[in-house]
Amino acid sequence: MTAKSVGFLTLLFAVMVSSCGTRQPEAEFPWLETPSHFPEINHPDDNELSLARWELGKRLFFETKLSVDGSKSCASCHFSESAFATNFPTNKGAFGADGTRNSPSLANIGYHPYFTREGGVPTLEMQVLVPIQEEDEFHNNILAIADTLSQDSTYVVASLNAYDSEITPFVITRSISAFERTLISGGSLYDRFLAGDSTVLSNSELSGLEVFISKGCSNCHNDFLLTNFEIINNGLYEEYSDPGLFNLTGNTEDIGKFKVPSLRNVTITYPYMHDGSLATLDDVFDHYVSGGSSHPNKSELITPISLSEEERSDLKAFFETLRDNSFIEWSSSL
Ligand code: HEC
Ligand code: HEC
Structure with missing residues (x-):
């Protein structure tokens, strides 16, 4: 693992430790066990x-x-x-x-x-x-x-x-x-990894995590939900038919800015982006490889990157570990 990825993981664990505690599942909701590495959900008074x-x-x-x-x-x-x-x-x-x-x-x-x-x-x-x-x-x-x-x-x-x-x-x-608020998804393979079981990820999945970090994805897709929740222009278009945050502020510097999505369960939430215009993960990778459009509001963090075939397949393997089958099974039975 590179020094950079170790740094990211240390940060990640610091976030987890500061926010977790031992927690009993709510007696009334035997199916609702907030994962111990997730913060408590805030139900309003x-x-x-x-x-x-x-x-x-x-x-x-x-x-x-x-x-x-x-x-x-x-x-x-x-x-x-x-x-x-x-x-x-x-x-x-x-x-x-x-x-x-x-x-x-x-x-x-x-x-x-x-x-x-x-x-x-x-x-x-x-x-x-x-x-x-x-x-x-x-x-x-x-x-x-x-x-x-x-x-x-x-x-x-x-x-x-x-x-x-x-x-x-x-x-x-x-x-x-x-x-x-009870739609909590924290039962993926990646969660077992976060909870301290470093053996659950295969070499390819671990390499995918490293690629994710070393190519800068985790600058925006980070923390336990793989988003920093910022509202950002990631260079999808030269001209946006849906101007995003501009709708609210009327400020031209906000054109094309959208919330960074969580990547949990990302392999089953296709198609991607605010308008669903990218059908597959490969389309998403092509977007980031190109460095996106030259829109003046594009984040400085979006620049052209290289991704080999192996890196793409490792990234996909890592993304598969973000799929929470127990959540899908439970919620599909509702
Ligand atoms: C500068 C911040 C930033 C960086 C860096 C970044 N993203 Fe994103 N990402 C975004 C934003 C913002 C969106 C949503 C854009 C939209 O809705 O049009 C997004 C959307 C996505 C989506 C679509 C998710 C969905 O549910 O629609 C995927 C997948 C994704 N990014 C993967 C990556 C990968 C892989 C990398 C690294 C190669 C990366 N991102 C780097 C900000 C970023
Ligand atoms: C016709 C399709 C449609 C229906 C019906 C619908 N939604 Fe949505 N939902 C969307 C779309 C599209 C968005 C993104 C909207 C936006 O960004 O303005 C969204 C956004 C949301 C969000 C915000 C997600 C985020 O990341 O910020 C929540 C929460 C939500 N919907 C819950 C609901 C609930 C609850 C209902 C029923 C009362 C509902 N939706 C009905 C399509 C739908």
């Missing part, structure tokens, strides 16, 4: 986790009544078998309207500091309102949804049990978020 809240949130996540034409649920664009991403560049919303962005994975979403691809939404609770209102998603209104659900006595009872309340926008946004 007004939305502590309970089984009743989780069950209501789960049901609503799969509820097509949320969309104005009754055709789509959250799960229509966030597939459990794809770590809650999709395998289409974009998805269709109510009345078949075409979306413009690729659906990101919701694995470990409770750890994100802000939401959407330009990071403009500060909490998960607020994020629930985005697909509800977007014309190319549910094209609906949360008050109308509360009305519709109130006509179903099973929802009325579930809401009373969970929040001691009738069905309101508060209950809808809170319960879905409570469910989302």
Whole structure:
């Protein structure tokens, strides 16, 4: 291992040690064991986790009544078998309207500091309102949804049990978020490696990790979720039809800036980038090898690199170790 990669791992372990402690799985949630090398999920004071809240949130996540034409649920664009991403560049919303962005994975979403691809939404609770209102998603209104659900006595009872309340926008946004915060994926081979079992990775997988570090990928894709959560232009285009962070700020220096995605489960969350324009990992590698476009906002960290065939195959082997089969199995059974 090179000095640089040892340095990265030391940093990684420092982060882990400072944030972990011995932890008991929640008695109510025998399936929810936060991995000991992950920090504790922060459930907001007004939305502590309970089984009743989780069950209501789960049901609503799969509820097509949320969309104005009754055709789509959250799960229509966030597939459990794809770590809650999709395998289409974009998805269709109510009345078949075409979306413009690729659906990101919701694995470990409770750890994100802000939401959407330009990071403009500060909490998960607020994020629930985005697909509800977007014309190319549910094209609906949360008050109308509360009305519709109130006509179903099973929802009325579930809401009373969970929040001691009738069905309101508060209950809808809170319960879905409570469910989302339990989508913790930390059972991959890479996690066993992080937890201290250095024998689990094959030579090719270890070489892939070294390539990942030595080629500069870990400058942005780092820490336990393999993202630093910065909003960055990685040189995808000369001209962006979706200007990313610029949408929020109107500042031309923000054109083309998007949140650095987590690479956990990356081999099953294809296609890639904010618009799903890169179909395969090889397309992604080609992008980074080229050094990207010459966009003035491109990060200085994106420069042309070399990647041999062997390095590509080692990188892919390393990326495979980021796949959490137990998470996929559990979430697909929900
Ligand atoms: C029609 C497809 C579609 C539907 C339906 C949908 N989403 Fe999404 N979701 C997306 C897309 C596309 C994005 C990226 C949006 C953006 O960056 O503006 C996204 C982003 C998110 C994010 C932020 C992820 C991140 O990395 O910041 C969360 C959380 C989320 N969705 C949860 C939900 C929930 C909960 C529902 C149901 C209430 C839902 N989604 C319904 C397509 C969809
Ligand atoms: C300067 C920061 C930075 C560096 C360095 C960097 N990336 Fe990225 N990466 C990003 C950003 C930002 C995105 C998202 C861009 C978008 O949404 O359009 C991204 C997206 C990706 C994606 C797509 C993930 C998804 O779910 O869509 C993969 C895979 C990826 N990078 C791999 C790599 C590899 C491999 C390297 C090293 C060769 C690397 N990255 C170096 C910032 C970086």
